[in-house]
Amino acid sequence: MDERVAANRVVWExxxxxxxxEYDELLAQARDGELFPREVSLLAPVLADGPLVVHFQSGHxxxxxxxxxxxARQVVGVDYSSVAATAAQRRAVxxxxxxxxxxxxxxGVPVRDGCADLVYTGKGALIWMRxxxxxxxxxxxxxxxxxxxxxxxxxxxxxxxxxxxxxPRIRADRSYFADSHVNDSFPGNGAREWQWNLGQIVTAITxxxxxxxxxxxxxxxxxxxxxxxxxxxxSGRLPNAYxxxxxx
Numbered sequence: 001m002d003e004r005v006a007a008n009r010v011v012w013e014x015x016x017x018x019x020x021x022e023y024d025e026l027l028a029q030a031r032d033g034e035l036f037p038r039e040v041s042l043l044a045p046v047l048a049d050g051p052l053v054v055h056f057q058s059g060h061x062x063x064x065x066x067x068x069x070x071x072a073r074q075v076v077g078v079d080y081s082s083v084a085a086t087a088a089q090r091r092a093v094x095x096x097x098x099x100x101x102x103x104x105x106x107x108g109v110p111v112r113d114g115c116a117d118l119v120y121t122g123k124g125a126l127i128w129m130r131x132x133x134x135x136x137x138x139x140x141x142x143x144x145x146x147x148x149x150x151x152x153x154x155x156x157x158x159x160x161x162x163x164x165x166x167x168p169r170i171r172a173d174r175s176y177f178a179d180s181h182v183n184d185s186f187p188g189n190g191a192r193e194w195q196w197n198l199g200q201i202v203t204a205i206t207x208x209x210x211x212x213x214x215x216x217x218x219x220x221x222x223x224x225x226x227x228x229x230x231x232x233x234x235s236g237r238l239p240n241a242y243x244x245x246x247x248x
Contacts, residue, residue, distance in 0.1 A: 007191070012081045012191070013081050016081045016087070019087040027095070030061065030066075034070075039150075039152055039243070043070070043150060046148050047067070047071030047118075051073065052072070052116055054075075054118075055120045058085070058088060063120070064099045065091070076101075082103045086101075089101040106135065114141075115142060116142045118143075118149075121149075127195075127196070132194075136208035139208065140209050143248040148246065149248075150243070150244070151201075151245075152241070152242075155218075156195065158241075159174050160175075164233075168235075174195075179195060201244070205244070214243065218239070218241040219234075219238065219240055220236075220241060222240075222241045
């Protein structure tokens with residue numbers, strides 16, 4: 001494992017303790033939570049067939065039970081945090097949901113080739129990928145012919161936006177075309193994020209042999225701080241999230 005990835009893993013093991021401390025709250029979210037409406041509409045044709053889903057970087061696993069309720073017959077979550085994966089597995093068992101979890105690095109997902117109808121990922125995942133091309137190749141490997149890759153993620157421009165309330169500003173210490181930067185907010189405080197721009201993401205996916213079906217950008221962020229912070233960058237003028245759907 002790359003030493004910077006290993007250092008990030010240490011940070012995430014510590015941050016994932018939140019998934020244990022807030023177990024009951026996350027259990028309620030896993031029981032009742034839903035995918036975003038645009039996720040549901042974009043994935044409707046795939047979920048209608050009862051797919052087997054492999055979720056790269058599954059984190060707390062709340063999206064996995066939502067995928068099951070939306071039609072998936074089984075979800076296999078993969079995360080390099082043993083704390084996160086163990087807590088997610090406990091929740092799945094408590095809810096009787098057909099989700100199981102593997103502790104492993106992505107890329108290098110320990111499942112057989114061509115086993116998945118859908119690879120699902122996002123919501124703070126790609127920034128932790130040290131090798132984006134290897135990630136895309138692993139997604140393509142895991143998918144059966146005709147299977148789909150779906151990403152719902154923070155827009156690559158998001159690290160540039162300040163959280164000022166009066167108007168959006170670009171941070172002087174960040175660049176859209178930088179290699180990486182240090183995360184300075186919870187939960188990844190102190191971890192190294194890789195700054196993949198939208199062109200790099202699309203190119204990695206298509207060069208892995210997948211065909212792009214949908215690429216949409218949204219003004220609404222997928223996550224806001226629980227303390228009620230209302231940054232002007234989230235007011236509808238700037239891109240804060242995107243969805244990508246591709247197939248093999």
